[in-house]
Amino acid sequence: MADAPELGTLWEDFHRVVNMNSAELAAWLRVRDADERTEPLPEEAGTATGRHVLAILQKRRTDLTEDDVRVMRKVVDMVTAEADVENEPEAEDSRRRHRLMTLGHDPLKA
Template identity: 65%
Template sequence: MTDALELDALWDEFHSVVNMTSQELSAWLRVSEADEDTEPLPDQAGDPLGQHVLAILQKRRTDLTDADIQVMYQVVDTVAAQSDIENEPKADDESRRHQLMTLGHDPLRPG
């Protein structure tokens, strides 16, 4: 279990890394899953990790589960590993950008 100080730091880091709002992430997950003929139901759009990130964004810190905490660590670690300044995705690196956006991180967003 994570202690209160560690959880506070993780909460802040997660919300710093996840720079898309829950509405933006929800819309992105729907768009990323849509094809010519169909669009998935909003609560079924996107991969499970993206859906879990979206669920966390809609929670209060006191409502986090152990699974939420693990996902938060995974997102922070993944974004950190793929987002150093020299390897930051460029506008033409759509695949990598889209992968990060599924986690709620748009690397082309300033700040």
Template identity: 65%
Template sequence: MDGISDPELEALWDEFHRVVNMTSQELSTWLRTSDAEEDSEPLPEHAGTETGRHVLSILGKRRMDLTEGDIEVMRQVVDTVTAQRRDDLEPTAGDSAWRFRLMRLGHDPLKRA
């Protein structure tokens, strides 16, 4: 991949998997649940935000299969979660809107990393 060295990619991969503390099944369920309305639920491939679906896709990949787009989303998720959380990622309660925004990225602030 252009623009990122192997050691940088390895560090990003590790950090992404540290901040994304929800399993792919948990994230998939959350995206469908958070998008469900009283009378309908979206198809799984359309549930949640575009970024949330991209995180879900990345969780199903091997490091060698990442695309440039995957790397950008991984950076975005790491930056967002790190900016809104302490470095240690200890379970922290906050208001539900804040928690739900982070959960759309695969990070549950109430769950241990």
């Protein structure tokens, strides 16, 4: 696993890019997967990465696993690469916004 200073930096970076709290992300993952007739079970809603981000949000830093650290790095890299500070998506750019929200980052959230 990462050493303590590196883990501390990753923890801060992860919580900076993941700007949705666990309740918001859980609700989004359920809504995202719902269709006209069914809604998935809460623990089955969303992508595997989205569910893992949700699990990480509910943990303390001392409880992280190697897999958590791997997913945190992946999410930080993906959101950083996708987010464009100069050109954040507008409300009508729903595909990009929804993809980021699945990772716990709502670009329209202050």
